[in-house]
Amino acid sequence: MLTSSQQQLLRVISQSGPLSRTDLATSMGLSKAAMSGIARDLISLGVLHETETIYGQGRPSILLDLHPEGAFFVGISLLEDPAAMVLSDFNGSIVARQTMPRSRDPDVIAELIAETLPKLLAEREDAVRKLYGIGIALSGFVDEKQANCVQSTLLGWKDVPLASIVRQKTGIDTFIENDAKAVAVSEKLFGSTRDVQNFSVVSFDDGIGCAHFVGGKLYRGNHGGAGEIAHCTIEPNGSPCRCGKRGCLDTVASMKAIKEMAKAEGLACSSLDDLENEASLGNAAAIRILHRAGNALGLAIAHLIQFNDPGMILITHVEGRFDGLFGTVMRQAAEANVLPRYAGQTPIRNQRVDGDVWARGAASIAAHNFLIGPSPN
Ligand SMILES: [Zn+2]
Structure with a gap:
């Protein structure tokens, strides 16, 4: 070290x-x-x-x-099955890629990582002696040492010390992180928020994730849950959410919710682009859904701006255009719901990302620890 x-x-x-x-x-x-x-x-x-x-x-x-080739990091995403495993250089570029089955058993995950790692490194032999860490991104809460998964509904975990289990199996320093926080760290280290001290990243996908950098540091909160806008109530007494509450942002504005609303309206739309096309042709149901979802996301972003006064809001999205009705309504709702003196002051950028966004984020957690040391707090 x-x-x-x-x-x-x-x-x-x-x-x-x-x-x-x-x-x-x-x-x-x-x-x-x-x-x-x-x-x-x-x-x-x-x-x-x-x-x-x-x-x-x-x-x-x-x-x-x-030196871009001076240090390499492995990133693994436990968000999808099969799980993506990438090798990232010191610029955050992906230089090798493998997949492995996703398991919910931490010991099996460690085994699978140890088995897949040699195949990944065979793609870049020079990385073997310059490998400085493994990062793992998952859906759930992670402690500030980036070692212990406090809780993950998706994986069915409570207090799982995944980092040490993987470290024991591979002999390589390992750190774990919540998915949205991993993406925020990746943007801070290698992406478009490199020189921004205060910003929020909103990851827009099947679910909505969010993470904040405050004063140049990842803000985790007391229980690791800071920034979970997905479960902010945006429509009081609205639709039931998987978390047990009603009317959460996730039930209105996530890609999963948008697709479900389209299905309920009898629309054969399998993506945001499909729905935008329908809306541009004047389909009233498509227009209504995009309005409702865009308005909800914009309102949540307005709250973020009011709470934190960030220098930038960055929305990362795997699919969809943000220059259609959804994005326009979202921006209008954000502008209309902040104090007039904040209006137009906070850039809201959107950035299309590929499916490796989570694995790349995971690798950046290992890079962050190499550069900054454990616990960004
Ligand atoms: Zn919820």
Whole structure:
């Protein structure tokens, strides 16, 4: 493992991009000699490298950046069956991919990971000696050490120390994380919120996930449940939710809910795009469903903006367009339900992601621990 000053140097570059030795020393509050010693060690470890030379006034300076092939991380998503297992480089790019059956038995999961890992690493042999960790994303609550699954309805777990079970089986440092929080960490480390200190990520899929970064750190809350907007009541006395309450955001605005509403209306729509097409042709039921869902999501986002005053709301979605009726109503509802002085102040971006979003997020949890150390809190 790295020393804390080595981690600090990598973290500064991870947040700001390539820097000269002089700028790095200033950012870290160190003498240039002390900083250069740390950089030299990291270069010999292979995780840092010299990139371009900048010519300005005075002596030319060489920029230092993370070496994309200097460290690799495994990410596993327990959200789908088969479970995706990816190998990510130090830029967060996926360089190898496998799948394995998903089990609900933690010991079987550890066995399956240990069996599948050699196949994954065979695709990138140079990664074997530069593998610094395994991350696992799952649906449920995870403790702040990213070791113990406190509760997962999907997996039927309560207090399962999955990280240590996998570590024992593989001999590799392992960390687990809630799915939406893993995506937020991935966006902070490698994505579009790299230089944003306060933001919320809303993951829009069959269910709705949400996670917040506050002051540059993942905000977990007291029980690991911060940011679960899916079960905020958005329609009092509305439809029953799988959580036992009624009218949760998930029952109105999740992809699963939208598809169920379409089915109930007798519409043969299997995706958001289908429904948008129907709406654009004037189908009243399709218009009504997209209005109801978009309005509910927009209202929940307005609440997020009121509560946290974030610098950005990023919506990640695997399917669907966000420039149709659904996205337009969602944005209008968000704008209309915040205090006038907040209106238009918070960028609401949407980003289409591929099906590996959860596994990529999981790998970023291992990368985050390599860079920042355990527990982001
Ligand atoms: Zn609910």
